[in-house]
Amino acid sequence: MTYRTLAGAAALLTATVLAVTAPVAAQAAPAAAATPCGASAMVKETLPNGTTWQMCWRINDKAGLVLDHVFVATKRYPQPVQVLDSIRLAQLNVPYDTGDTEYNDLTAIGMGGYGLETLTGDDCKGGSIRLGSDGGGDPTQRKVLCVSAEPRGLAYRLHSYEWDEGTEESKETVYSQQGHDLVLRTISKLGWYEYVTEYRLHDDGQITARLGATGDLAPSEYSTSSNGWPIGKAARDYATMHYHNAFWRVDFNIAGKGGEKVEQYDTTLNGRGSMTAKLNTKKTAIAKEGTFSKVNQRWWRMVSPTSKNADGHNRSYEIVTTGGDKYEGHPETKPDITFSQKNGCEKWASDNASDPECPLNIQTVVDFVKNKETLTDPVAWVRVGFHHVPRDEDQSPMPMHWQGFELVPRDFTEMNPLTPAALAGANGNTSGNTSGN
Template identity: 70%
Template sequence: MRTTAGAAALITLAALGLAASPAQAAPAVPACTNSTQVKETLPNGTTWQLCWRMQEQAGLVLEKVYVASKRYPQQVQVLDSIRMAQLNVPYDSGDTEYDDLTDFGFGGDDLETLTGDDCKGGSARVGSDGGSRPTRRKVLCVSAEPADLAYRLHDYDTRGNDKIYSKQGTDLVLRAISKVGWYEYVTEYRLRDNGTITARLGATGDLSPIDYVNADRGWPIGKGARDYAAMHYHNAFWRVDFNLDGRGKDKVEQYDTKTSGQGEMTAKLKTTRTAIAKEGTFTKKNQRFWRVLSGTGKNSDGHARSYELVTGANDTYEAHPETTPDVTFTQAHGCEKFATGNADPQCPAKKSILDYARDKETLTNPVMWVRVGFHHVPRDEDQSPMPLHWQGFDLMPRDFTATSPLTPDGRTGVNGKPRE
């Protein structure tokens, strides 16, 4: 486990009480500059508003991301920006490795023009491709797509009546496609009507016809055991810059749950938090999560607004130190743009997240770098075109609103322990 030296003492959840105070008015939503706006209201009444643009290396960038709902109609900021920060692709043979963003790029000439079924049922938006000689093309797909069941409750009231509350969820989906070599990558953000943001990268295209290897580092593709497609990794990084409530002063906390004795029926568990005060790299383990919380903004219950990092399937590539941490928190600096291969002349010594975190700066404007690994062991079904495979993570609201933004009218009075 990696932790920062500047972490505060552990505090139990029982000590997390906050004095109730009304939510503060959020700053006004700024207009987009040098980019294009998306503002869409989903069927359940949630409205997402944001700016988007294409950057030559990173591809799709979302900025100034705000959310509102029928229950909580004021637009409140979640993110300053979110984008891809690197795609490291080392091959198991040890003979080939690429940094797809900094070596090639997801924007400019490598950004695909949307056509065919790329944006079926959605709106293909025209914008600059972000290249050194920018062209305006259909490069962003915006669509509303059915999501999982948002909630389901069979409720019984005091008079013996019962009612079923059931609602289908909807996602606002923003999608761009980049072609790098034989692979085609789908950069996708799903903005859910419950406030969750899903960031994910899809890979499709073709297996590289030049990357066939010996049996111990490949998988037999085609007839018999003659051709072995090379196994390789996709180490994807995202750069997430929060700005909860649009006020800055965000903070970072880590939560860990451990066994602390035996109860009457089962083990007792104790959850503690650690304030992450300084830059550092961190590794996921069972019963651990991180959240970024506003230093000033609170919901109407008086609780600090925050978003929690939720990690899913993840296969760590351990051959590089910079691909080992699951998450890195650093102080925001404009020249720290990419997780690896950073070449901004404004900070020549800062080549990777390890360099960014090494200063152990105090976090007053934290940036979260998330790494999600995928070991691609090819299979016969990857021919051709290759079916999409996905890797990514969720940013889930935690106390961002006092109750769910999708709460139905019949349940609005439920907030806290029911009173007799």
């Protein structure tokens, strides 16, 4: 079946939702968000659970797909609230283990321009294709953006037991719901590799940014057993191992107010309780620019100092970095995340293009933060590495492998935005025991 698009918005698509088990209940359309782009550059779609995402999209000749002015509204909270000012790739650094080959794919080749592929075949099966230019100056409109709604599995499940005073019996209710994502993706061909830039906007407000790599192994990049893996007959051809160091630039604008604060949380052992170890979680305010790395039980969030949810808690988004290989060959590829003060000259995480009006000494994210500016308008540069050790199964074509991270709402709403109506009052400790659970 297909899911509803919002009436009155121009150029909206109808994408196919797979495996939807029940029709969407009728509801009033959420108010429009203030997005400064025309209808052809806007995506505004409502998922089966009633969540509406709205944003502008464009193609940059180097970064490829860029999302601007990203808003979310849900069935429970129909007023659109801004999450991001923009999100895009900021570099793809590919050094080979021989030490003789290295690429900065975005600045040297580009995910847009001639590298941007025209979608065809199964590239957008079940979705809808948008026309757009390649960002490289060619005004020709091509099929470049796939927009689709895709099941993401079980959104929640709760087996509830409640006492019914009328029957004096325990009443059992199972609350269970499938979730869906609004997915935007483009494909770029850079040499032998083909890259899928993908943003998955979940119906609970979460955003997943990821880069998929497919295509083929480069036939010119074969070496020896010391830094390659045997591909083909016997032990004759060794496909060289290499890294994919992907960077994203994330600029928040929570509730359109900006001025987010960066906070780091670390959890450590703190003695023992009566049964097990006690843990203590400490918040550290990051007031100045810097580079940071993931350690056990450490995470970061971008929090609005002014915008609050209905419980009076400051809205924020947590930056969740998952497993990734750290490349030690460059200073800029070592940090997992860098927070810098917003600066128009700081465009690319490495090989930052020189501009006649910009300083020449800001070539990497490490350079961006050397002067330790106070963070009043922070930008997050997120790095996720992947060490590609080729295998026989990589030919041919190469199976897709992914690397990325997640932006998870934290106190953005006072309850799960997908909470069923029957549980609308289950906010806080409802057991009557105010001492905690």
